[in-house]
Amino acid sequence: MTPAPARDLTVTGVRLTPILVADPPLLNTQGVHQPYTPRLIVEVETADGVTGVGETYGDTKYLELARPFAEKLTGRQVTDMNGLFRLADEVAVAAERTDDAVDTGGLRGVQTADKLRLSVVSAFEVACLDALGKALGLPVHALLGGKVRDAVEYSAYLFYKWASHPAGRPAEQDDWGAALDPAGIVEQARAFKERYGFTSFKLKGGVFPPERETAAVRALAAAFPGHPLRLDPNGAWSTETSVTVAGELGDVLEYLEDPTLGTPAMAEVARRTGVPLATNMCVTTFAEIPEAFATGAVQVVLSDHHYWGGLRNTRRLAAICETFGVGVSMHSNTHLGISLAAMTHVAATVPNLHHACDSHYPWQSEDVLTERLAFTDGRVTVSDAPGLGVTLDRERLRELHRRWLDDDGTYRDRDDAAAMRVAEPGWVTPAVPRW
Template identity: 25%
Template sequence: MTVLIDAIEPFIVDLPTIRPHRLSMTTMAYQTMVIVRVRCSDGLEGIGEATTIGGLSYGAESPEAIHSAIENYLAPLLVGQPADNPNRLRSRMQRYVRANSFAKSALETALLDAQGQRLGVPVSSLLGGAQNERLAVLWTLASGNAVTDIAEAERLLADDRHRQFKLKIGGREVRDDVEHVISIQQGLPDGVSLRVDVNQAWSESQAKPAIAVLQNAGIDLIEQPTPGRQMHALTRLSQRFEIALMADEAVADTFDGMRLWRSGFSGAIALKIAKAGGPIGALELAHAVEAVGLDLYGGTMLEGTIGTAAAVHAWSTLRECRWGTEMFGPLLLTEDIVTESLHYCAGGVTVPDAPGLGVSIDEDKLDYFRRDGGPRRTTSIGSELKGRRHAV
């Protein structure tokens, strides 16, 4: 018998972080994520996650908007549909709902999770098969204080948890940011890789002298120094300097990646499953830009374990992520809603090999941290929507 999607339930969770996480556009004191459950007629349940950085401070989708898009638009498209073909369901979402890539990513992840469990294989196998059992993972230093950041890096190096670091800058005057980076670089041991993420905070004229100083100081890479929409500014900077530049906010999907490459950009692309609408779209982008010679980096929206596991499965199928990955999101949390964490050690993370994502929800923690509070609801969105599904 055909396995159908019986119900879809999204909910918002707020989780505390180990410290404030300072970016150019906001400072995060906690992490908010949308978790989605997809229940199928064969009794299996897939889970997915959509997480933003600082709500609308970073991008166009807030947690509340993601929840609404799933509940009111995407769930009616999927409930009652065959559950065993995530690719066809992905196409259905793309056809009838514009944009909303974060919401689609959460659902695509849940569909892949359920199908992996159904077939008894990890999600990486559904995406082509893992080529790597472990992925290098850097740590982002984002307290905003040089002494604190250096001490944090030294602890992580001593524990052999991370060997590469990235600094979040862009919230101060350009000169102050550059001095902050150099002071931290000088405080770290020789041979430690240090990159910076400007988060679109500089104009092209500001970026030129700043990049020159950072290049001379031995910084390895600079991520998105200029606004994402100013594609040609990023391209000109990549052609002007030897230091590697990375596009993040400038690239969401394959169309963006090819447009940036055709403009003459040479550097790296930050992959994010949320920006691309899910793991499948992120890998389409990866394969396209890799084919034309651009380097890859496994990026993050600081997801918890569910979203991080989905990205780890995707990045494990790539031949090489030249600049490693940033899949440390769960380590930034003091609490999570899963029964077992991912395994981090020796500067990297192990790719789960259990069926599906290889992670499951801790019901007690979910009940405690979900935003609506109280006992978990037993009614499902799927049952409410079956009678009023959109005619599509």
């Protein structure tokens, strides 16, 4: 039998396409989402003409690193994914803010130059895995060791929300309406359940005083008895407030996510309450794991392949969590279908994934794919097609890139506080703890 000819997996070109995608006026403790949010689409092409795609944050600081990174990637093998991290270290990048402030773009804790590098590497790694899968005729999950489930469960991601962006702001229309009280949150949850079949619900908190958000969770529990519920105030509470709310909602919460900032404060809350604590803020790097696990500060780590450095690092994180008896699930920020496909592939390979994953995808009315990924009964079916199993809609990609080109810089960097000042000119990002 004649062996198949070897594929030439040399990277011959990399395309970076920054885009602006519509985002609804979703509220959080920092402010409100802007009408448009930046994303970066990465395409890696091999000598055989195979192209893989990836996606990550599109803010200026990510682009400044991605561009020289893309230049250095040409001529390398798509199989050399370990080398992506060495390559990132070779690329010069301006010093990033490393104080204790919350990153307003991601609400994921202290931002460092290393986290920035990993967020960029993740998009290139996904693109390389997609290209390799297409070249070999294998789905990405097979390259990660094989799937252990045929569909991945996701949770409805509920937000306090305005009916529309402030007057005079460009915006795409949506039919979700406002949600500013318990009744509005319950109505939003019903819409998520009817449209997508979600059976668990997460509320983004830290927007209103804790008693108001506690009432919303209680209303959800009454409307959807037995459904797993989560509350995420993004570190807006003191330890005392966190303990109080945990006591009031302990009978209905699956877990409480980042009620307060920092591992020591989370550990204190954990010691004083029986409610499991989840995080995507105090454990966002491998270096942060020992303290958090040793002090019992978190019971569920919410991974995010974007800032953990890709899909293979996500599996590594899941294995560490399993070793120490800590739960694992997935965090989500505003993202499109490429990222959802990547999340689904890696989630399909994690045996100890016992909590539904987060996803902003239902909030995004725009995408760069020829076909949107679908939620059925709250789940996304794991594709067995080569690579990620998605196809770029190049015309739509050009349109969203054109929006980025036409922008005067207002939306090229996500800033929830600046967006809030359009409606409330005196708005200042609240100090934490806020309550």
